[in-house]
Amino acid sequence: MWALGKLNLDWDVAANLRVTHLNELDEFRFYAYASSSLYKEKMKYIQDIYIWNKEFKVDDLVLFFNSRLRIFPGKLKSKWNGPFEFVGVTPFGAFDLKNKNNEIFRVNVRRVKHYLARQWFDRVAAAKPKRQR
Missing domain, CATH: 1.20.5 (Single alpha-helices involved in coiled-coils or other helix-helix interfaces)
Incomplete structure (x- = not known):
């Protein structure tokens, strides 16, 4: 006041x-x-x-995230290993992957992503202009 x-x-x-x-x-x-x-x-x-839209089919190639702690991982070294072959899904949602030696192992869904090298190379090859001689 x-x-x-x-x-x-x-x-x-x-x-x-x-x-x-x-x-x-x-x-x-x-x-x-x-x-x-x-x-x-x-x-x-x-x-x-x-x-979140991760749909895998059997025989798809996938990359696996390597989360092991390393002291010096390298500046440009990728943490994604692979490609691995997708085999199937367990009842609880884990993925079964197969490596080059045909060994099957289980991983978490979050540690897997599509390996798109084939599709990318096909698109680049289709879009690349042909040289004329």
């Missing part, structure tokens, strides 16, 4: 100004929440299409 008198402000004007600021803050929170929900929807759509 003494601050309003000292600053020469009217009580009604100050109260209306405070209510207006609170309403603006509520609107700002609402817009921030709406924009975050839009962002979450977009990211979920991208993850559903590109990340």
Whole structure:
């Protein structure tokens, strides 16, 4: 009260100004929440299409993520080993892979991704213009 008198402000004007600021803050929170929900929807759509959609067929070639800790792994060395041949899925969701020696081992779904070298080379070969002599 003494601050309003000292600053020469009217009580009604100050109260209306405070209510207006609170309403603006509520609107700002609402817009921030709406924009975050839009962002979450977009990211979920991208993850559903590109990340979580892993469908493997028998005899597909896959890469296996090597998560063993190494002291000096190398700057440009890939952590993906393979290619391995996809054999099947266990009842609990683990994947069975077969290596070059026909040994079958089980891995977690998250540690496997498609090996797309054949398709990539086929696309490059089809798109590459033929040289004329």
